[in-house]
Amino acid sequence: MNNQSFRDDFPVLQEERKGKPIVYFDNACQTLRPASVIAAVDGYYLHSSACVGRSNHKLAEEVTRDCDDSRSRLAKFLHVSKKEEIIFTRNTTEGINLVARSFDFKKGDVVLISDKEHNSNLIPWQMTAKRVGIEVGIIPTVSDGLLDLDEYRKMLNPRVKLVSLGMTSNLDGVTISVREIIQAAHKNGSLVLLDAAQSVPHMSIDARQLDVDFLAFSGHKMMGPSGIGVLYGKYPLLEKMEPFLVGGETVAYSTYSDCHFLPPPEKFEAGLQNYAGIIGLGAAVDYLQKVGFDAIRKQEQLLNSALGSRLAEMPRVKIFGPVDAALRGGIVNFTVEKADHHQVAIMLDQVANIAVRSGQHCVHSWFNSRGIAGSVRASLYFYNTLAEVDIFLETFQKILKVV
Numbered sequence: 001m002n003n004q005s006f007r008d009d010f011p012v013l014q015e016e017r018k019g020k021p022i023v024y025f026d027n028a029c030q031t032l033r034p035a036s037v038i039a040a041v042d043g044y045y046l047h048s049s050a051c052v053g054r055s056n057h058k059l060a061e062e063v064t065r066d067c068d069d070s071r072s073r074l075a076k077f078l079h080v081s082k083k084e085e086i087i088f089t090r091n092t093t094e095g096i097n098l099v100a101r102s103f104d105f106k107k108g109d110v111v112l113i114s115d116k117e118h119n120s121n122l123i124p125w126q127m128t129a130k131r132v133g134i135e136v137g138i139i140p141t142v143s144d145g146l147l148d149l150d151e152y153r154k155m156l157n158p159r160v161k162l163v164s165l166g167m168t169s170n171l172d173g174v175t176i177s178v179r180e181i182i183q184a185a186h187k188n189g190s191l192v193l194l195d196a197a198q199s200v201p202h203m204s205i206d207a208r209q210l211d212v213d214f215l216a217f218s219g220h221k222m223m224g225p226s227g228i229g230v231l232y233g234k235y236p237l238l239e240k241m242e243p244f245l246v247g248g249e250t251v252a253y254s255t256y257s258d259c260h261f262l263p264p265p266e267k268f269e270a271g272l273q274n275y276a277g278i279i280g281l282g283a284a285v286d287y288l289q290k291v292g293f294d295a296i297r298k299q300e301q302l303l304n305s306a307l308g309s310r311l312a313e314m315p316r317v318k319i320f321g322p323v324d325a326a327l328r329g330g331i332v333n334f335t336v337e338k339a340d341h342h343q344v345a346i347m348l349d350q351v352a353n354i355a356v357r358s359g360q361h362c363v364h365s366w367f368n369s370r371g372i373a374g375s376v377r378a379s380l381y382f383y384n385t386l387a388e389v390d391i392f393l394e395t396f397q398k399i400l401k402v403v
């Protein structure tokens with residue numbers, strides 16, 4: 001892929017620090033934003049900075065139309081026909097919390113998750129266990145990072161109300177076999193929530209064909225603004241759920257003692273919303289579609305195998321997940337024996353402006369259960385280049401000699 005024209009769209013990639021370009025390999029944390037998304041956010045503040053739906057003036061009409069348009073684009077992006085199934089949230093975390101708080105769980109219900117979930121898909125269930133008395137079952141993963149499907153099938157029983165899984169892991173980049181998992185859950189009468197934070201930026205998702213019940217993701221990982229995300233939910237399920245954040249904009253009317261909630265999505269979007277974020281997210285969807293998921297995947301594979309294969313040959317380096325880079329999406333997450341992961345990350349930044357993430361990547365449970373202190377994670381996206389991979393490898397080889 002000649003990605004130079006795309007690279008030109010990203011202001012941060014035109015910048016330097018200490019006379020050197022920035023090598024941004026922290027895309028699983030958040031991606032960079034193209035000028036079109038920044039312009040869409042600016043456009044709201046510069047031209048139509050008003051509230052949706054409340055006021056009878058031109059600016060309010062403009063922002064109402066733009067936000068509505070964004071919701072429709074997101075529905076189309078997920079291949080669902082009803083835009084009312086798109087709830088705007090702050091991020092993936094809020095989407096999962098919304099289901100955990102609003103779904104009518106009863107004591108003794110079971111929620112299944114995997115053994116390598118991001119804290120955002122672990123803590124909400126731990127809290128629901130404390131609050132309501134649900135049980136949380138942990139499905140083991142096998143060495144290639146996929147779920148142990150035999151074990152999963154054994155764990156499905158009539159008490160399992162929900163299976164809530166990270167679709168693509170931020171730990172090793174592996175995407176689980178969602179179709180099979182959803183079919184087995186539905187056969188058992190269980191619903192499925194997918195944490196698609198690391199999937200939506202990298203692959204086309206057809207929520208209707210997958211028949212997934214809930215799907216959560218964040219704008220900032222798909223070139224959209226910070227502080228905006230989406231929870232998709234099947235409309236009949238959303239209709240039955242009570243909102244957990246309530247107040248302005250959620251009700252059709254109220255009296256001193258009662259209220260009548262609006263239908264979804266309004267009843268879940270309490271208070272004035274992040275209109276600039278919503279509009280910017282629509283622009284991010286446009287940009288993603290302009291680049292195209294085939295091109296994104298091809299470039300990620302090229303970079304991941306170039307980086308992964310060279311790293312795997314180096315002494316003291318151990319990469320998480322499958323050997324085949326094509327199965328790791330954009331992620332190369334590794335440990336360096338006898339070296340401190342934070343020190344490696346700091347040196348990469350200091351020597352060559354290489355941005356990576358170090359630590360336990362919000363999957364503390366996985367690291368702690370295996371006695372691993374932490375790792376260094378390089379996460380790649382379509383605007384990264386083989387030249388940047390070379391800078392990384394050259395710098396890392398120098399660092400290996402001193403850590």
Ligand SMILES: Cc1ncc(COP(=O)(O)O)c(C=O)c1O
Nearest residue numbers: 091092093118120166170197218
């Ligand atoms: C797999 C996964 N799930 C959930 C999250 C939480 O996303 P957010 O912080 O945007 O809510 C992340 C963030 O890194 C993630 O990688």
